[in-house]
Amino acid sequence: MNVQNVKQLRRPFDTVKFRAQGKAYDGMKGVQCLAYIDSSLVVERLSEVDPEWRHQYIRMGATFNEWQAAKFATECTVWVLGVARTDIGFAAGPTEPIKAAYSDSLKRAALRHGVGSYLRDESWGFFLPATVTAANGRTHQAFEVKPNRKK
Numbered sequence: 001m002n003v004q005n006v007k008q009l010r011r012p013f014d015t016v017k018f019r020a021q022g023k024a025y026d027g028m029k030g031v032q033c034l035a036y037i038d039s040s041l042v043v044e045r046l047s048e049v050d051p052e053w054r055h056q057y058i059r060m061g062a063t064f065n066e067w068q069a070a071k072f073a074t075e076c077t078v079w080v081l082g083v084a085r086t087d088i089g090f091a092a093g094p095t096e097p098i099k100a101a102y103s104d105s106l107k108r109a110a111l112r113h114g115v116g117s118y119l120r121d122e123s124w125g126f127f128l129p130a131t132v133t134a135a136n137g138r139t140h141q142a143f144e145v146k147p148n149r150k151k
Helices: 003-010 039-049 064-068 097-111
Strands: 017-023 031-036 054-060 073-080 083-090 125-133 139-147
Touching (some): 003 039, 039 073, 039 097, 054 097, 073 097, 083 097
Antiparallel strands (some): 031 125, 054 073, 073 083
């Protein structure tokens, strides 16, 4: 792997999603948010850099019943240009826990290659309530995202 490959892996994505991650602090009204990327973007980026990249999953010591109860983890190793990186992913909740663990471990292993690493520094902000006036004059409740300068 060379410097150009690393730059390609670390290049920011055009599309980033946000999800609520907790309450605001220091008297701010709103909700803390976290930027994230879909695993499909990770796969796309890995394929751009190395069309022959590969990955392997290992289910981490849980019975199938524990998997159904979202009490499990998955280890993923991702090989890009012959370099292997491994990390563990967890089910984030009761909705599709098996898929969530696999997706999380893939994204975390790809992060070890630099994919999405910029999100670690720029991802926190706040969803703040705001009123938006549409072209027709109607007002709507919306949210704006303010960066968190505390980090």
